[in-house]
Amino acid sequence: MIRVQREDFDTGKELERLSAGDHTIGGVASFVGLVRDLGGPDQVSALSLEHYPGMTEKKLAEIEAEANRRWPLSASLVIHRYGRLEPGDRIVLVATASPHREAALAACHFLIDWLKTDAPFWKSEETPEGERWVEACAEDDAATRRWR
Amino acid sequence: MIRVQREDFDTGKELERLSAGDHTIGGVASFVGLVRDLGGPDQVSALSLEHYPGMTEKKLAEIEAEANRRWPLSASLVIHRYGRLEPGDRIVLVATASPHREAALAACHFLIDWLKTDAPFWKSEETPEGERWVEACAEDDAATRRWR
Amino acid sequence: MSAPVKLLYFAWLRARVGQVEEEVPLPAEVHDVAGLLDWLRGRGPNYAEALRDLSVIRVAVNQNYVGNEHPVHPGDEIAIFPPVTGG
């Protein structure tokens, strides 16, 4: 399941719901992305996340379908927030449930790596000098290429 | 942090606590292991988890220390339950927090793989034919060897 | 007359182009993404500056990422943006 929303989410409840009632599930893997404040001269007071409504949902659904093709998942969930977020706030939740631990872990890793390079979101940071758009990072591209 | 306990845990609260107040954390990865009921003629009505008090805590602490040596973690948590558990019940929680997504994901994967082969726990299943001790699986050994 | 194309701009392209979205008739000589970007650059200094370095520009046609040689047709939804940075 895919959700793109401004509101926060309750990680515990989402994980609980993902496996509820299905006793063939042996493991639930998850990743929660948080807004970092690295301190120093570039101190970030807040992030703003913009996205491409319509295409965002389409890409996330494609990424989720690909994970389900590659691994035997019982359930999967991607929640991505947009709008203004402060350090410590949750940005994204990826969760996967499977009878098999390795499938859940690998699919979760795949989903967050792939999402980072394929979902049309853009971050800008509020800094003392004003808005600054975050630049894409080569490390993320490398992480996604691993799965190709 | 290591906890070996009979009681259930609240995944959401544990994850929240792991990253609370530390705004250098960019990601929290977690794995929750659940009791499976695979159905069929071998239907499992419950599991019983026995462990080696003293050595369990020692091995889990060693595994956690090794993860912290290998990856730059801001925090880590392993909770493992013992006693009688029914299908759908949580058995284990592994969670890792790091400034870097890859570190959190890799360390979480490492911890659950390693724990599976190194922590002195033994599962027995309640079946219609009585108690049956679960046999160790070669797949788990292979998963752990990957990290050596 | 054929349908216009809908152009969408995201992230820093919005401020540089000075638009969030616009509908423009597709010139007869524009057949692909490369041609469209070339034509856009000729529409004013804001476009020329925003689209100067194509290595930091990505394009989606009808919500699919495409390369420079991808065809564009009247009625297409064409989004122009920098590399994504979500997650």
Added chain:
Amino acid sequence: MSAPVKLLYFAWLRARVGQVEEEVPLPAEVHDVAGLLDWLRGRGPNYAEALRDLSVIRVAVNQNYVGNEHPVHPGDEIAIFPPVTGG
């Protein structure tokens, strides 16, 4: 007389041996894990049966996994169990 060793049994070894733990004086001729297992097998059919197949037996001395050649000393805590199956 020197201190006894403390023997702990886990999982199906408990039922087969018929003990959870016991303290026994270490025989003078036992110097390592292999020697201990050998000596235990001679203590009765329950031990002989439980320790018949060493490929499914693991040993920890003082809460560290050890191999057959590991020395054992009076006062050691020696746990005998099948391969672990937690997580």
